[in-house]
Amino acid sequence: MADKVTIADVARAAGVSRQTVSNALNTPEVVREETRRRVLDVVEELGYRVNQAARQMRTGRSRLIAARIDPEQDGINGSVGDRFLHGLTETAAREGYRVLLYTADGDDAETAAFDDLLGAYEPDAFVLMATHHGDRRTTWLAERGVPFVTFGRAWSDPAAPHCWVDVDGAAGTEAATRHLLSQGHRRIGFLGWPKGSGVGDDRREGWRRALAEVGLGVAGLHRETEDDVVPGEHAARDLLDRDPEITALVCASDSLALGALHVARAPGPAWLAGGHPHRPVAVVGFDDTPVARAIGLTSVRQPLAEVASSCLRLLTHRLDGGAGAPPEYLLLPPSLVVRASG
Amino acid sequence: MADKVTIADVARAAGVSRQTVSNALNTPEVVREETRRRVLDVVEELGYRVNQAARQMRTGRSRLIAARIDPEQDGINGSVGDRFLHGLTETAAREGYRVLLYTADGDDAETAAFDDLLGAYEPDAFVLMATHHGDRRTTWLAERGVPFVTFGRAWSDPAAPHCWVDVDGAAGTEAATRHLLSQGHRRIGFLGWPKGSGVGDDRREGWRRALAEVGLGVAGLHRETEDDVVPGEHAARDLLDRDPEITALVCASDSLALGALHVARAPGPAWLAGGHPHRPVAVVGFDDTPVARAIGLTSVRQPLAEVASSCLRLLTHRLDGGAGAPPEYLLLPPSLVVRASG
DNA sequence: TTCCCTAACTTGAACGATCAAATCATGCAT
DNA sequence: ATGCATGATTTGATCGTTCAAGTTAGGGAA
Incomplete structure (x- = not known):
């Protein structure tokens, strides 16, 4: 709480300008090797961490991925969503993203939630679950050019413009x-x-x-x-x-x-x-x-952990570079767990 | 995506200054009734929503609440955490907060996650689950003055300085x-x-x-x-x-x-x-x-939905006003669901 | 009339980062 | 020696809010 280390603090301590610190962290190739090292040392020493809010203001990227948490229906099938969410959170963290939760009851409530979230928190992307025929959510997002992946193929459109991952x-x-x-x-x-x-x-x-x-x-x-x-x-x-x-x-x-x-x-x-x-x-x-x-x-x-990490990988790949890449579709194989019942 | 409505757009359209728009939204009592109404109409009309990142920069408040999602151990008891998370997300939304997920495996990994999150996203508070004797997480947060509530009483300290909600x-x-x-x-x-x-x-x-x-x-x-x-x-x-x-x-x-x-x-x-x-x-x-x-x-x-909403209420009450209020402890009664087994 | 107070509103600055453009050496070809 | 491209770094502006201080108009009280 006490100390909030800013990029200016690092710059001062390292004897360089703010921008050089920023470059050392984000575009290391434009900074001289020796400078880069010095800056990174100071970053380490002062415990500097980039402030997302400030970065977001400038870049328009929040490094947040929004996902829905379901109201657990019968509780039996509900667990699928939770395993998926956990996988998502884990992979996201590894790629420098965080998962932001929302709830919604039905497609229309969900698009309303999209609108709210985009207005306030500006998540970089959405991950949707349980796609279905005539899914209004995907069209809503696509119309507005918001990046997203779905867990569940695009049932109504074999050549959907968005990425999906599904289990066969x-x-x-x-x-x-x-x-x-x-x-x-x-x-x-x-x-x-x-x-x-x-x-x-x-x-x-x-x-x-x-x-x-x-x-x-x-x-x-x-x-x-x-x-x-x-x-x-x-x-x-x-x-x-x-x-x-x-x-x-x-x-x-x-x-x-x-x-x-x-x-x-x-x-x-x-x-x-x-x-x-x-x-x-x-x-x-x-x-x-x-x-x-x-x-x-x-x-x-269903290999939910892989589904989740695949979803995230497809997303981050498009977010952090290949924005215009053609959509990828991934169909993962499930496995049979044999127990006493058959 | 196309139009990003800022407070300046609203100000221009309403014929007032930025600050007046801000006041109309956040401190309505200092704005003349008629002006307030005009501003709110324009807000509605243009579909203005406050940009969290910008607000956060100025106020230092992110309106994010961080919570852990567990790696579902045996899958049976895991569902407790998920029901709780869902309740949390729902109540949070109602109070103008969002839930940010993280994972961690063990107390130390979790305090490391705290550190990361606080540095980058600055969540306003944490909600912890499954407190135990000698919980290092609570001391870590308390030492740094980070607000938090726990689902699970403070087992080691009957007069804990933080709020908790638990089930009896x-x-x-x-x-x-x-x-x-x-x-x-x-x-x-x-x-x-x-x-x-x-x-x-x-x-x-x-x-x-x-x-x-x-x-x-x-x-x-x-x-x-x-x-x-x-x-x-x-x-x-x-x-x-x-x-x-x-x-x-x-x-x-x-x-x-x-x-x-x-x-x-x-x-x-x-x-x-x-x-x-x-x-x-x-x-x-x-x-x-x-x-x-x-x-x-x-x-x-366990009345998990109530536990979740109580946790959030205790938090937001302290965040949005009574910062120095003494901690509250809430012990909720469970109920017995009788089925065929006994 | 003069002064002060208050209500209502406006202005400038700041939060912390990054972008875009500017500066400044340095080396190399002309 | 001059010009020019290149590499390394710095400077100023900006993202969208809110804070803090400033302005303006309209009452009273002295």
Whole structure:
């Protein structure tokens, strides 16, 4: 608190001008080697750190990256966002950026938040999660020329003008289905979300593909429902009741998978309420949430740390130099974490 | 992006000076009613928003609050931090602040992060989580006069010079124990963490108190172990094996409780690996994590949203006025969420 | 009338950095 | 010797606010 070291203090102590100090730090190549070293020594000695606010005024760059923190919906899938945020914070710090949080409930509230943030704090970029068809957020940002990346591909536009990083959900469910096939299962159902969501359709597609590869069809083998435990339980029960030959289920999320497990399990311990005895059915979830780990649910794991660091790298690359570079798209492979459930 | 409206633009359009615009916004009482209205109209019309960086340069206040995001340890208890962060972000926005994230691994890394942040971004305050005995972070901040609040009381200092907000853990385990007593259980064990941790000792104390109230002792009824599922399972098995009369367990965390459930449950479904058949035992966890919800575990719930908003309120009150006010301590009551496990 | 006070508003400076232009050697070709 | 490009450094201006001091007009009280 006591001492606030400014660039002028350093300049005085090093016997050079402010600008030379600035250059020694930001454009070392224009400063004579010996001077540079002397300046850096003084910087070290006095514990000088650049004042972001002052720098921002002049350069217009805040070195802040804004990201949304979700109101944790069912708490199960919510953990994905948190792991991602943590990864983002870590990589950002390494690249000299900081993560600024905001919340918003719905696309329009979020664009309003963009507006507020840009007016006041001027973050250099935004990182968006959970993109969807007709995402108004991306168009809003693009129209105003604000840099951003999304975790989630541009579902509506295969040649989107912005960068995105995503996980190949179809590859995940395909691997899950193959795994079940390799275990001898032949009739493998799918529990997913209503059609029209990019993510959901993608995950269903992987399952379909794996079955098609071995000459199996998918008629009557899938159900679509809201992404929560109870709906998942109902859908699973319905599916299993109508087709007694189903022995395994691939699910679009751990929430749905948990619902399915309530149905699929053997008689069941007293502390797991609801659901009547049923035949054993293998279940695979998606996201490898803490809940999956806790209850031994096989699940598709997204490499969230890599997604986060990739997002940041794409951003900083464009921010710190290649502003006009063409957008890059990155599709990362998930991995299957096999546990007792299937 | 195109138009950046400054206070000078507003001044020109309203036919007043910059300072009057500033006053109309920040010190309305010194501006004539009519002028004020005119200025605010123009502000609205042009969409003027104060530039934080510029304001910060002059006032030294950034309106940023820094908070740590944890590297999610076992993922079960991690969710507590995320819910707290979300609450913080929401309340902060309402009070005109933003949350800036950082990560750190251990007290010393965290004080280093303080130093970095203070040098560059100058956050107005810090919010710390998970205080413990001999917390070096609080002394570091206090020595430098940096404002902060902690979620977690000052374990080592009953008259700490800083504000804190905490949840009454003892009251939580006490309520849990009473609940079990009311269900007819008489021998109720406790699974906790090694002595010396403020939080852990506090939670054990509530259990002890509830038993003492009805004249029961605690000899041989508790185990201390690392906070994770497998250690919890071992400790629970040990405890239950040695004392066949125990019919219920109160746990210091949902992780431990999950381990206990692995032991306590009836034969158990195929997908829950490990653990042999055992007598049914009621189990209560702590934190009401998503995992508890998912598996029907009775658990003590911390009012995290209130903790977060209280933390922020204490902070902003001191930042925006009463700087010298004596520290306030807030102990909030938790609540018991009863589910199938006990 | 003169003086002072207050309310309402304006002006100049400053926060700490960087940009753009200026200065000043130094070396090299003409 | 003159001119000119190059390298190393300095100087002045500026980003958008708010603080502190200054100005102006309009009342009263003496």
